[in-house]
Amino acid sequence: MLRAALFSLAAIAAPSAEQAKPATNIKDPVCKMAVTAKSMTATVRGREYRVCSKYCGEALQKDPDKYLEKDGSVKAEKK
Numbered sequence: 379m380l381r382a383a384l385f386s387l388a389a390i391a392a393p394s395a396e397q398a399k400p401a402t403n404i405k406d407p408v409c410k411m412a413v414t415a416k417s418m419t420a421t422v423r424g425r426e427y428r429v430c431s432k433y434c435g436e437a438l439q440k441d442p443d444k445y446l447e448k449d450g451s452v453k454a455e456k457k
């Protein structure tokens with residue numbers, strides 16, 4: 379798929395040393411539990427996401443497309 383290919387290319391081109399964007403999500407992308415600023419975070423594609431536990435963080439990093447939109451927003455927060 380062309381869109382997927384373009385997205386992968388952009389991800390590779392992004393400098394890895396760049397600071398990850400801080401998390402803004404209010405729900406765990408994986409289990410959809412409420413998260414707060416004190417929750418731990420997982421970094422995916424140069425962006426941080428708050429998660430309830432390291433298990434959800436690992437699940438998110440393993441299969442980000444399952445939980446995140448192409449623009450990086452959290453699917454769980456969309457109606």
Ligand SMILES: [Zn+2]
Nearest residue numbers: 406409430434
């Ligand atoms: Zn969770």
